[in-house]
Amino acid sequence: MTTQLVTGIGLLVTNDAAWETGPLGELRDAALVLDGDRVAWVGPAAQAPDADERVDVGGRCVIPGFVDSHAHLVFAGDRAEEFSARMAGRPYTAGGIATTVAATRAADDATLAAGLRRLVEEMRRQGTTTVEVKSGYGLTVVDEQRALRLAAEVTSETTFLGAHVTPPEYEGRSDDYVALVIGDMLRACAPFARWIDVFCDRGAFDADQARAVLQAGAAAGLGLRIHANQLGHGPGVQLACELGAAAADHLTYLSDADVEALAGSGVVATLLPGVEFSTRSPYPDGRRLLDAGVTVALATDCNPGSSFTSSLPFCVALAVREMRLTPAEALHAATAGGALALRRDDVGALRVGTRADLVVLDAPSYVHLAYRPGVPLVARVCRGGVWGS
Ligand code: NIG
Ligand code: FE
Numbered sequence: 371m372t373t374q375l376v377t378g379i380g381l382l383v384t385n386d387a388a389w390e391t392g393p394l395g396e397l398r399d400a401a402l403v404l405d406g407d408r409v410a411w412v413g414p415a416a417q418a419p420d421a422d423e424r425v426d427v428g429g430r431c432v433i434p435g436f437v438d439s440h441a442h443l444v445f446a447g448d449r450a451e452e453f454s455a456r457m458a459g460r461p462y463t464a465g466g467i468a469t470t471v472a473a474t475r476a477a478d479d480a481t482l483a484a485g486l487r488r489l490v491e492e493m494r495r496q497g498t499t500t501v502e503v504k505s506g507y508g509l510t511v512v513d514e515q516r517a518l519r520l521a522a523e524v525t526s527e528t529t530f531l532g533a534h535v536t537p538p539e540y541e542g543r544s545d546d547y548v549a550l551v552i553g554d555m556l557r558a559c560a561p562f563a564r565w566i567d568v569f570c571d572r573g574a575f576d577a578d579q580a581r582a583v584l585q586a587g588a589a590a591g592l593g594l595r596i597h598a599n600q601l602g603h604g605p606g607v608q609l610a611c612e613l614g615a616a617a618a619d620h621l622t623y624l625s626d627a628d629v630e631a632l633a634g635s636g637v638v639a640t641l642l643p644g645v646e647f648s649t650r651s652p653y654p655d656g657r658r659l660l661d662a663g664v665t666v667a668l669a670t671d672c673n674p675g676s677s678f679t680s681s682l683p684f685c686v687a688l689a690v691r692e693m694r695l696t697p698a699e700a701l702h703a704a705t706a707g708g709a710l711a712l713r714r715d716d717v718g719a720l721r722v723g724t725r726a727d728l729v730v731l732d733a734p735s736y737v738h739l740a741y742r743p744g745v746p747l748v749a750r751v752c753r754g755g756v757w758g759s
Pocket of ligand 1: 466467470600671
């Protein structure tokens with residue numbers, strides 16, 4: 371296997387506490403050796419061993435590839451008009467999901483696959499090297515299974531979200547729809563999914579329905595995630611803690627009891643600032659979560675309704691400005707935090723044995739991700755040892 375020496379790294383973020391240089395494990399004037407798709411050596415450039423090939427990044431900052439642990443990328447259609455209406459004062463509700471469900475059901479496989487690949491590529495160009503992809507815009511056995519089959523072609527982090535909302539044909543019969551989700555739909559989808567998710571909120575599913583969905587998923591061998599407390603205070607966070615979910619996502623509305631329950635629960639709090647941006651909602655206080663000792667992840671929630679951004683750099687900038695995270699905390703949340711939310715120890719950090727997923731920033735420091743918002747700072751992306759453009 372070919373080895374590569376990546377050198378000329380002015381500042382390297384490893385997220386490896388073993389370096390004892392703060393939570394990001396920062397190293398100055400560093401080098402990396404990649405062996406095939408893995409990191410084989412990390413340390414000061416002056417001590418770097420030789421390798422077959424050499425990549426000089428010219429003094430730039432290198433960070434682990436972003437880990438986007440929450441995205442809805444299998445869909446058809448466009449909801450720009452709904453966004454415009456919101457910016458003119460209309461509130462966001464879960465009801466808009468039905469528009470995308472109709473367009474997605476009507477689309478052929480090739481159209482859905484092309485849209486999915488386009489978004490994964492768009493993410494990659496912005497430094498995302500691991501992405502989770504949910505179903506949830508099919509809401510029939512066949513359409514949910516199709517979404518997961520397509521998602522599994524681009525990532526191993528696939529999530530069954532049949533319990534996104536009750537589809538129109540089940541209107542007024544949400545318990546019947548939940549019975550379908552935890553019965554035939556789960557049986558058809560579980561072979562293509564690693565995770566199960568449920569939207570537990572106003573206009574979606576209540577605590578009992580969400581519990582039934584997550585317990586059925588767990589019994590089918592899937593890990594648990596939840597859309598919680600996006601549209602108002604509710605039972606989602608407590609349910610995530612009760613059932614030991616890997617992550618509770620959104621958390622726009624958090625009570626003192628929610629923060630207390632999250633602290634020490636092992637549930638990763640995934641903040642999605644693109645949603646608050648795109649729905650004109652209040653930003654949750656990320657600082658408060660961190661100060662309480664909660665593990666925080668940042669993700670895009672890329673979807674055509676509530677957050678049509680594929681950019682984790684944009685989310686990092688928003689989290690710093692609007693959620694009171696420091697630039698270092700925000701970068702950690704978008705890399706190591708995302709990895710924890712997906713229960714992965716092979717991504718989100720650069721240490722011997724992790725995947726060779728790294729991003730070269732056209733900047734001397736990762737602070738520029740928030741300091742220079744909106745500027746395309748991702749100069750090069752290496753995924754599994756292979757460099758993109
Ligand atoms: O994560 N909250 C539920 N689901 C998506 C939004 C989906 C949509 O509006 O199409 C979310 O925000
Ligand atoms: Fe979502």
